[in-house]
Amino acid sequence: MSKEFLGEFEELVLTMAGILQDEAYGNAIVNEIKARVGRDVNLSAVHVTLYRLEDKGFVKSKMGGATNVRGGRRKRIFTITNAGLSMLRAMKESRMDLWKLIPQLKMIGI
Amino acid sequence: MNRNFWFRFLEWFCPPALYEGIEGDLLEEYEADQQERGMRKANLRLAVNVLRFFRPGIVLRNRFKFELINTIMFTNYLKVASRNIVKRKLYSFINAFGLSIAIAFCTLIYLFVQDERSFDQFHENKADIYQLLTTQFDPEKFKKGEKDFYSSNPYMPAKLGEVLLEEFPAVQHMTRFNNYNQGVMRYGNKNFTQKFASVDSGFFNMFSFSILAGDRDKPLRKVSDAVLTPEVARKFFGDEDPIGKTFTLDFDGRIVPMTVTALIEAPAANSSLTFDMLVMMDALPWFQRSRPNWGNSSFPTFVQLLPNTDPQQLKVQLDTIMNKYQSGYKAGWREWLKPPEGVEPRVFTYQNLTNIHLAKGVYWDRNSDPMYSWILSGIAVLILVIACINYISLSLTTSASRRVEVGVRKVVGAQKKQIAWQFTFESLMLALGSMLIGLILVLVFLPYFNEFTSKGIELTYHSMLPVIGIAFLIATAVGLLAGSYPAVFLSGFLPALVLKGRFTSKLQAGFTKPLVVFQFFLSACMIICSVIMYRQMNFITTKDLGFDREQIIVVPTQTGWNAQANQTVAALRNALKTDRNVVSVAGVTAAFNKGWSRYGYKIKGENKEAFVYGVDTDYISLLNIKLKEGRNFDGRTSDSLGVIVNEALVRDMKWTDPMTEHLNWREDTVGLGSPVIGVMKDYHYMSLEHAVEPMFISLDNGMLTNILIKLTPGNTPDKIESVKKAWLELYPDRPFEYTFMDEDIAAQYDKHTRWSKIMGLSTIFAILIASLGLFGLSGINAVNRTKEIGIRKVMGAKLTSIFVLLNRQYVLYAIIAFVLAIPLSWYAMNQWLESFEFAITIGWQLFAVSLLAGLFIALATVSYHAIKAALINPAETLKHE
Structure with missing residues (x-):
C-alpha cells in the first residue's frame, strides 16, 4: 500500500468520488470541483484520472440506469473502494503528521 | 462541423467500453452549455472537449490489456501446437517438407536474382564509367516491325577512345579491353595456352581491381609488361615471387619475352570484365595494324567521365566524332543496310557499366537475360503456392480433430480473435521451423545450384544476414498467408454445435476443392513444360546433323x-x-x-x-x-x-x-x-x-x-x-x-540444357510437394468415408467399384487442371521453341503424354489410401455403431 502514491489531482478526484457517492460520474465530479474548490477542470482529464484510479483499484465503475436527460445515455458511476478510502485516509493522516511538525509559534509571531 | 461529426470521431478512437459514459457526459455538458451560452459556443466547446479526449489515456486504453492476455496464452499455444505437430506426424512432415523446400527454393532464387543485380557493383567509379556501343540499323528487326530497330554491339574503332580522351575534357580515363587473345605461355619447362586481355593504362584508374603486388602506380609501362592474377602466377611460378620474372608468350606467329610487373586481384564471379593476364593494347600487332583504320570496329571501349557529368554530353560528343571521322563510311552503310529515309544507319551510343550484365541484346561474354530471373522467380512462387495450398487444405480437412478444442476454448471464454491468433501462431511456428530446415537446405544445395546456373554465389558470414532476413520474411509471409484462412475458418465454429457432438464426421470444406484443382493446374503446367523441353533437347542432341561427329x-x-x-x-x-x-x-x-x-x-x-x-x-x-x-x-x-x-x-x-x-x-x-x-x-x-x-x-x-x-x-x-x-x-x-x-556440339546448347534441367528439377519438386499434399488429402478423405465404405461393402460393392468411387474425383480434378494448363503451357513453350530454327512440333501427343504422366502420379499417390480403405473388413468399421 505504501508504495502507491496519488498525485494531487488524483487525490482531488478520488475525494470527490467519495463525496458524491452514487452520483459520482464524470460531469458531476467536474461540477463538484468547480463548486467546492473553484477550479475549472477539463472533463477529459477527469475521465482519464478516473480510469487510472480504476486501474489502481481505488474506484470501481458500473453503468447506471438510463435517464431522460443527456440523450438517454447511461452514466458511468464510479464508487470509491475500501482501498481507495484507506488510501485517502492514509494520505490525510500522513499529511496531518507532517503538519504537526511545523512549529505553530511562528504562526503566532506573524 | 456539427456535433454528430464530433461524436463519430469520438466513437472512432474511443474504446467501445468507455464510449457511452463519455458520450453521455459530453452530451450533458453540451446541453448545459447550449442553455447558458447558446448554440455556437456549445458546439465549439464540444469540439474542444472531444479533441481533449483524444489522448493516449483514452485512445490506447485497454489495447495493451489484450496483448497481455495473449502473452499469457503464449506458452499454452506453444504447448498445444507442439503436441499437435507430434501427434500428427505425417501431416506435420508433409507441411514442413513442402514449406522448407519452397523456402529454400525462394531463398536460392533470391540469391540468384541478387547476384544478377550485383554485377559490377563493386567498382567505386561505377556511376561514371560507360561502355561505348556501336548501334546499327537492323534490317531484320525493321522487317519484323519492331519499334526499336537498332542492334548494338560493343565493338568500336580503335581510335574512338583516344579521340574522346583528347578532345572531350569530361572524359577522365579511357581503356580498350580485348580479352580474347590467346597464346602459348612458356616459363622453364612449363607451357600452357593462356588467354590474355589487352588494356590501356586507364584500366587501372577506372576499375576497382586492386594491385596486390608490384608496380601499383602504373603497372603497364612497356609493351613487354604483363600483369597476372595470382592463380596464373602460381601456375607458372609456383611459390617463387613472380614480380620481375620473365617468360615468353607465343602468339600471332611471334615469340616475345614478357616481364611480370604486378599481380592483380582476379575478377570476382560477378564481374563482367574477366581476365587472367593483362598486357598493353600496343602489345598486339593486329591492334597496331588496325589502329588508324576507322572502318575496323573491333575494340570494346570504356570511358570514365568526370564525376557528375551528364552522360548526354558524351552522346553529343560521340555524334560529333561520328560525323567528323566516319562520315566517309556512311554511304556504304546506307547501301548495305538500306535504312528508310531519315534513319541513321549507324550511331555511337553508350551504356553504364552496371547495365552491361543484363543488357541481353548487346553481346558480351557474361551477360544474361533478365527473363531468367523472372522465370526462376515464377517457379519459386509456384512451388511456394503449392506448399501453401498443402498447408491450407490439410489444416482444413484435419480440422475435425480440433473442433472440440475450439469449442472448449470458446466456452471457457476465448474470443474468436484469440482462436484465430492461436491458429495463425501455429502456422507461423511451422513456417519458422521450416525456415530453419530451408536454410540448411540452401547451404547444402548451393554448390549444385551454382553448377546448374553457372554462377559463383558464395555464402559468407557477412552475406548470410540478408539471406536469413529474406528467409524470415518469406516464412512469416507464408505463415500468415497459409495460416489466415484456416484460422478464420476454424475460429468460426459455434461452440454449442461443436460440443453437442452433432456434427458429422465429414467436413465440408468446399474451399479445398478449387485449391486442389489449382495445385494440379500448377503441377500440370510444369509437367507439360518439362516434357516439351525434354523432347526438344532430345531432338536437337540426337538429330542427324548431316555429318559424323563421333570419335x-x-x-x-x-x-x-x-x-x-x-x-x-x-x-x-x-x-x-x-x-x-x-x-x-x-x-x-x-x-x-x-x-x-x-x-x-x-x-x-x-x-x-x-x-x-x-x-x-x-x-x-x-x-x-x-x-x-x-x-x-x-x-x-x-x-x-x-x-x-x-x-x-x-x-x-x-x-x-x-x-x-x-x-x-x-x-x-x-x-x-x-x-x-x-x-x-x-x-x-x-x-x-x-x-x-x-x-x-x-x-x-x-x-x-x-x-x-x-x-x-x-x-x-x-x-x-x-x-x-x-x-x-x-x-x-x-x-x-x-x-x-x-561435346563441342552439345555445348552449343548448354544454356538450353541448363534451363531444361532446372525446369525438370523444379517440376520434380513441385510434383513431390503436390503429391505429398494429395496423399494427405486422400488419406483424410478415405478416413472420412470409412463408414460409407463399410456399408457399401456389406451391401455387396466390389473392391474395384470402391476404388473407383474414392479416386473418381481426383481423376476429374486432374483432367480439369490439365485442360486449364494446356493453353498456358502451350503458349509459354511456343515462345521458348521459337529460339530454335529446328524444333519439335507441339502435338496433342505431348499433352496426352503429360496428362497420362500426371494422372498416373496422382492415382499412384491416392491409391494407397483408397486400396487400404477398400480392403478394410466392414465389420471393423461398423461394429462401433
Whole structure:
C-alpha cells in the first residue's frame, strides 16, 4: 500500500468520488470541483484520472440506469473502494503528521 | 462541423467500453452549455472537449490489456501446437517438407536474382564509367516491325577512345579491353595456352581491381609488361615471387619475352570484365595494324567521365566524332543496310557499366537475360503456392480433430480473435521451423545450384544476414498467408454445435476443392513444360546433323593465324599416317562451336552473304559429308581456286546447274571467280538454333588453326595418348589440347540444357510437394468415408467399384487442371521453341503424354489410401455403431 502514491489531482478526484457517492460520474465530479474548490477542470482529464484510479483499484465503475436527460445515455458511476478510502485516509493522516511538525509559534509571531 | 461529426470521431478512437459514459457526459455538458451560452459556443466547446479526449489515456486504453492476455496464452499455444505437430506426424512432415523446400527454393532464387543485380557493383567509379556501343540499323528487326530497330554491339574503332580522351575534357580515363587473345605461355619447362586481355593504362584508374603486388602506380609501362592474377602466377611460378620474372608468350606467329610487373586481384564471379593476364593494347600487332583504320570496329571501349557529368554530353560528343571521322563510311552503310529515309544507319551510343550484365541484346561474354530471373522467380512462387495450398487444405480437412478444442476454448471464454491468433501462431511456428530446415537446405544445395546456373554465389558470414532476413520474411509471409484462412475458418465454429457432438464426421470444406484443382493446374503446367523441353533437347542432341561427329577430337594448332598452322596440320597428318588408332586427319579454319567467318559480297548488284570455311582435302571424307553433285577436292592444283558449296547457297543463288557456275565471292572484276566443283548436302555447321544458311568451303581461305582427328572406335583415352605422343615429338614446346567434337556440339546448347534441367528439377519438386499434399488429402478423405465404405461393402460393392468411387474425383480434378494448363503451357513453350530454327512440333501427343504422366502420379499417390480403405473388413468399421 505504501508504495502507491496519488498525485494531487488524483487525490482531488478520488475525494470527490467519495463525496458524491452514487452520483459520482464524470460531469458531476467536474461540477463538484468547480463548486467546492473553484477550479475549472477539463472533463477529459477527469475521465482519464478516473480510469487510472480504476486501474489502481481505488474506484470501481458500473453503468447506471438510463435517464431522460443527456440523450438517454447511461452514466458511468464510479464508487470509491475500501482501498481507495484507506488510501485517502492514509494520505490525510500522513499529511496531518507532517503538519504537526511545523512549529505553530511562528504562526503566532506573524 | 456539427456535433454528430464530433461524436463519430469520438466513437472512432474511443474504446467501445468507455464510449457511452463519455458520450453521455459530453452530451450533458453540451446541453448545459447550449442553455447558458447558446448554440455556437456549445458546439465549439464540444469540439474542444472531444479533441481533449483524444489522448493516449483514452485512445490506447485497454489495447495493451489484450496483448497481455495473449502473452499469457503464449506458452499454452506453444504447448498445444507442439503436441499437435507430434501427434500428427505425417501431416506435420508433409507441411514442413513442402514449406522448407519452397523456402529454400525462394531463398536460392533470391540469391540468384541478387547476384544478377550485383554485377559490377563493386567498382567505386561505377556511376561514371560507360561502355561505348556501336548501334546499327537492323534490317531484320525493321522487317519484323519492331519499334526499336537498332542492334548494338560493343565493338568500336580503335581510335574512338583516344579521340574522346583528347578532345572531350569530361572524359577522365579511357581503356580498350580485348580479352580474347590467346597464346602459348612458356616459363622453364612449363607451357600452357593462356588467354590474355589487352588494356590501356586507364584500366587501372577506372576499375576497382586492386594491385596486390608490384608496380601499383602504373603497372603497364612497356609493351613487354604483363600483369597476372595470382592463380596464373602460381601456375607458372609456383611459390617463387613472380614480380620481375620473365617468360615468353607465343602468339600471332611471334615469340616475345614478357616481364611480370604486378599481380592483380582476379575478377570476382560477378564481374563482367574477366581476365587472367593483362598486357598493353600496343602489345598486339593486329591492334597496331588496325589502329588508324576507322572502318575496323573491333575494340570494346570504356570511358570514365568526370564525376557528375551528364552522360548526354558524351552522346553529343560521340555524334560529333561520328560525323567528323566516319562520315566517309556512311554511304556504304546506307547501301548495305538500306535504312528508310531519315534513319541513321549507324550511331555511337553508350551504356553504364552496371547495365552491361543484363543488357541481353548487346553481346558480351557474361551477360544474361533478365527473363531468367523472372522465370526462376515464377517457379519459386509456384512451388511456394503449392506448399501453401498443402498447408491450407490439410489444416482444413484435419480440422475435425480440433473442433472440440475450439469449442472448449470458446466456452471457457476465448474470443474468436484469440482462436484465430492461436491458429495463425501455429502456422507461423511451422513456417519458422521450416525456415530453419530451408536454410540448411540452401547451404547444402548451393554448390549444385551454382553448377546448374553457372554462377559463383558464395555464402559468407557477412552475406548470410540478408539471406536469413529474406528467409524470415518469406516464412512469416507464408505463415500468415497459409495460416489466415484456416484460422478464420476454424475460429468460426459455434461452440454449442461443436460440443453437442452433432456434427458429422465429414467436413465440408468446399474451399479445398478449387485449391486442389489449382495445385494440379500448377503441377500440370510444369509437367507439360518439362516434357516439351525434354523432347526438344532430345531432338536437337540426337538429330542427324548431316555429318559424323563421333570419335573425332579437335586439336588447336597453337600457332595463331599464320602459315605455321597449315604446316602443323600437314606434319601431324604425316606423323599419324602409320598410326592404327587414327582414321584420318583434317584441318579447318574454325571447328564446330569454335568461331566462324561470314563473307558479304556483291553479285550482280545484289548483296549476298555466306559462311566460309577454309579446309583441306580430307575434311569432307573425315566428317562423312555427303556430296550431292560434283567431287571433293583432290590433289589438283586448280582446286585451290574452286569452292564446294552447300545446297542452301545453290538455292540462294537460284542456280539450276551449279556445276557450271562460278561464285565470285572475292568480287574479282576481271575473272569469273571461283568455279564450283561440288555441292554438299546441307549439314548443320551451326547450332540448330539457326537455319542452314548459304556456306561454302575452299582450300584457299585462311589458316587451318584446328585439326580434326578421327579415331578408330574403341579405347579412346589410349588412342588420344598415342596422338599426344606424336604431337609432343613434333612440337615439344606446344601444349597438346583437345576437345571432343560431339561435346563441342552439345555445348552449343548448354544454356538450353541448363534451363531444361532446372525446369525438370523444379517440376520434380513441385510434383513431390503436390503429391505429398494429395496423399494427405486422400488419406483424410478415405478416413472420412470409412463408414460409407463399410456399408457399401456389406451391401455387396466390389473392391474395384470402391476404388473407383474414392479416386473418381481426383481423376476429374486432374483432367480439369490439365485442360486449364494446356493453353498456358502451350503458349509459354511456343515462345521458348521459337529460339530454335529446328524444333519439335507441339502435338496433342505431348499433352496426352503429360496428362497420362500426371494422372498416373496422382492415382499412384491416392491409391494407397483408397486400396487400404477398400480392403478394410466392414465389420471393423461398423461394429462401433
